[in-house]
Amino acid sequence: MVSTRHHPRPFPETPTPTTPSQPKSSSSSPRDVSTSVSPTSQNRGVTQSSGVRQKASAVGGISHRVPPLLLGWLLVSLPLVVWDTGYIFLRPHSMPGGKFHSPIWKPYALYGTVDYVYGWPAWNNHVGFSAAQASLNAVETAMYIYYLRVLFNHGAKNFFVFQNLDEFIKGSDESAITGPDVAMAVLVLFSAAVMTLSKTILYWFNEYFGGFANIGHNTPWNLVLLWIIPNGLWIVLPIYMIYVLGEEMLALMQGSAYNKAK
Helix, strand or coil, X not given: CHHHHCCCCCCCCCCCCHHHHHHHHHHHHHHHHHHCCCHHHHHHHHHHHHHHHHHXXXXXXEEECCCHHHHHHHHHHHHHHHHHHHHHHCCXXXXXXXXXXCCCCCCHHHHHHHCHHHCHHHHHCCCCHHHHHHHHHHHHHHHXXXXXXXXXXXXXCCCCCCCCHHHHHHCCHHHCEEECCXXXXXXXXXXXXXXXXXXXXXXXXXXXXXXXXXXXXXXXHHHHHHHHHHHHHHHHHHHHHHHHHHHHHHHHHHCCHHHHHC
């Protein structure tokens, strides 16, 4: 017993050399399985990684074609909307007899007799719809100006250069702009177009459901020439903008045909 307790070496029976080798073999088996991945899984991994790279590159900005028709409409309509909004907010000084009426808002002397929303009947009866729609005009104008600011800050040229009708309506590569804030500008422009269309349709519905109280006194000729055609432009052109921009946004979200071909 004494000699056994003071034995200088461990007993040969106690070590179990097979025990440590089993965990090693069991721990190495998952690595072996992971390395022997099927080609389909490898391709899926490559596809996912390439998709991540595409998303990462998209963060740097998108390419946006600037349609000449869209830009021309903005450059024409924005001053008119600012002029119109100023007239509403400055009433009664901007109305006939007011100190600001002539010469800036002198044409509204006629239009106020065509559409009473802009005339004395709405002002005297404290109709709030006039100022309400003008307030939305101010918001939309700020959104359109933001888009134009991004557009011209990128220094793009050849905005009004087009070879055919399709490029006139949808733009071309020569007029495209790219940048980190272009995507936001396109989204803001699309939202503003939806606001403009919705507000204009609401304006028409207000007349329809109100028994044409503000425009029903006009002759058919005056109604078409001085009310339907001018106001109709703010329905037709926003619909065009929504279509073109919506198509572009869907193409960016779903992936362009060029990327699908690759």
